[in-house]
Ligand code: AMP
């Protein structure tokens with residue numbers, strides 16, 4: 022069975038972009054793959070975090086994993102900092118990466134823009150991500166396509182190590198959904214939907230109530246020609262909404278265009294509100310059930326143990342190939 026690994030940062034506001042780009046794939050893959058899903062708290066501290074809030078967000082994201090349908094009987098679910106191998110391999114790989122290639126990462130450029138100085142961790146973040154993936158001999162990494170550049174870097178580093186030392190790593194592949202791979206902000210469809218945008222109506226969070234969902238969708242930026250048609254270049258707003266509608270309902274974009282021919286954006290948006298509310302309601306209620314349960318803690322503890330067993334084997338191999346430690 023092929024192995025799958027992915028991670029989400031423990032910050033609030035897990036949104037439709039996270040769900041359609043990443044989490045939905047997590048669930049689809051778990052029947053015929055060996056899946057490992059991580060809450061990457063060590064990535065979160067590359068930007069300032071309030072310690073209390075961080076702890077809460079770790080459990081929020083863990084509960085959301087389960088609420089969208091990740092099944093701990095099939096998949097390993099755990100918190101990154103519970104497995105020391107991530108930071109350990111992260112250092113080894115830092116020594117195998119170049120400042121030049123890290124300087125080209127667009128996420129770093131975006132996040133450090135207009136700042137006088139940036140934490141070193143923000144710069145080396147993609148190397149830690151490579152460590153997350155390589156630590157588990159991962160074959161497939163389901164992510165939104167904003168992570169493509171990081172996945173390519175991971176493959177480069179792994180190939181470099183394999184060529185320089187004994188063959189150490191499996192070369193992973195990214196898995197991106199065609200639709201939903203990039204969900205755009207509702208207030209500005211030229212930007213991706215993000216957890217950190219100030220305007221709460223730029224995103225739909227998975228835990229938003231129906232009134233908030235309605236408001237955000239009805240306010241969403243479209244255009245003035247009133248035709249429901251998929252055309253990312255000229256009609257980015259309506260195309261984004263069509264995309265969301267299609268993935269949530271399972272109706273193809275062409276069928277949706279036909280359904281709304283001759284109707285205005287108002288009707289289209291009203292129906293999209295309904296589809297979205299219906300899709301998110303069961304997630305919200307399962308989340309409420311699990312979030313404060315002892316079961317959640319047990320699942321994460323058990324997940325960390327199982328992940329650590331795999332990680333330790335990889336680290337022993339890495340140390341052996343690099344000549345680290347005593348070797349016995
Ligand atoms: P992050 O919010 O950066 O921790 O991302 C968690 C997962 O969601 C990653 O796989 C991202 O690629 C994916 N993701 C984040 N934002 C979007 C978006 N706007 N559209 C699609 N996928 C996204």
Ligand code: TRP
Pocket residue numbers: 026027028029030061064149150153154162163164168171
């Ligand atoms: N960098 C990813 C993001 O911001 C999160 C992440 C960290 C990740 N480590 C990973 C995703 C390993 C996939 C595999 O979305």
